[in-house]
Structure formats: structure tokens, C-alpha cells
């Protein structure tokens with residue numbers, strides 16, 4: 001497999017109370033559609049979309065989890081292995097805003113600290129807001145993540161949420177990859193007066209099949 005054929009896949013979980021717009025957000029992003037009807041998610045659902053980050057293909061798998069507590073036992077299992085998280089609340093639902101910290105803890109218990117974004121959805125209904133501008137900003141600051149305001153209905157900022165997370169994960173993977181490559185790909189520099197080579201006595205050892213190594217490294221990092 002050549003380097004350019006490698007694929008990076010990201011698992012992203014979307015969490016938040018029922019009715020905040022999680023399913024709508026995923027449908028909007030992956031299928032480009034929006035429906036006014038509310039159909040409660042039962043358990044877990046998933047859709048995917050491929051985008052390009054830094055010239056590389058990144059497949060984003062979006063896991064839509066039910067917001068109702070009755071599904072907690074099922075949904076928790078699906079958080080495992082997620083590399084990024086979207087914490088969602090609705091502009092018109094105070095409880096969904098107050099539940100955000102609990103949602104973060106639920107995800108952290110399964111995945112540890114992963115790149116996370118706080119999303120305030122239904123910004124088209126800002127005249128009916130029950131969360132002030134500052135409250136949302138302060139919550140994002142206290143959680144240590146970026147706040148993005150979206151309207152799935154009007155298609156505002158939805159793509160930015162996933163591009164932001166994919167870029168963060170992609171950078172982290174690249175960094176992780178180069179660290180692993182540095183450890184498994186030693187460069188031995190030795191001066192030998194009796195050895196006359198093109199490199200003036202410096203012997204450089206490199207793997208002959210770079211792309212195969214790289215693929216293995218990606219596997220080790222859990223990227224493939």
C-alpha cells in the first residue's frame with residue numbers, strides 16, 4: 001500500500017440531552033438534509049463523511065447517541081474508542097445547558113480526555129434564548145474547549161464543528177506518528193576512517209520500505 005492510499009478514520013461521539021439536535025446535526029453534515037420532525041434516537045446510530053485535511057483523506061464516523069437517560073447503559077459502550085467529542089446543548093433548553101458537565105464526565109469515564117467542542121445549537125432561535133452569551137462562553141472556558149454556535153436548521157457552522165475536531169485529531173496523530181517513527185527508525189552516524197563511502201563515512205540506516213513501515217506505525221498508534 002502506498003502512503004497516499006492510507007486512510008485516517010476518526011470516531012466522533014455527539015452527546016447532549018434529548019432534543020438538542022444531535023441527529024439533525026449528523027444528518028445535515030453527512031446527508032445535507034434537515035427535517036422539522038423530532039424522532040427520538042433509540043440507542044445509537046452512526047453516519048460518516050470523508051473530508052480532506054492537509055491534503056489527506058480523513059473519514060469521520062459520527063456516532064449519534066440517545067440523549068435520554070434510559071439509554072445510558074447502551075450508549076456508554078459506544079463511547080469507547082472515540083477520538084473526539086461534541087457536547088451539545090440547545091439555545092432554548094436550560095436543562096440541556098446545565099447537563100453539559102455531566103455529559104463530559106460520562107464521555108471522559110470511557111475515553112479519557114479527547115479533543116472536545118462545546119456546541120450551542122438552535123442559534124436561529126436566539127430571541128428565545130435561555131442561556132446568556134457570557135454563560136456559554138464561561139462554560140466553554142471552564143471545560144477548556146472551544147464554543148461553536150450552530151443552527152442545524154439554517155446550516156450555520158455545522159461543518160466548522162467537524163473540521164475543527166478533525167484538524168485537531170489529525171495534528172495529534174501526525175505528532176504521535178512522527179514520535180513513533182523517530183523511535184523505530186534509528187539513524188546511526190558513525191565515522192570510520194577506513195570506510196570511504198559517498199556519505200563521507202556516515203552510515204545512515206533507513207527502512208527500505210518506508211510506506212510499509214508507516215502503515216505499521218499507523219496501526220500501532222491505533223490510527224488504522
Ligand SMILES: Nc1nc2c(ncn2[C@@H]2O[C@H](COP(=O)(O)OP(=O)(O)OP(=O)(O)O)[C@@H](O)[C@H]2O)c(=O)[nH]1
Pocket residue numbers: 016017018019020021022023024025035036037038039040041042065066067068121122123124125150151152153154
Ligand atoms: N429551530 C431549530 N430546530 C432544530 C435545530 N436542530 C434541530 N432542531 C429540531 O429539534 C428537534 C430535535 O432534534 P433531534 O436532532 O432529533 O434531537 P436529538 O438531540 O437527536 O434528540 P434525541 O434523539 O432524543 O437524543 C427536531 O424537531 C429538529 O428539527 C436548529 O438548529 N434549529
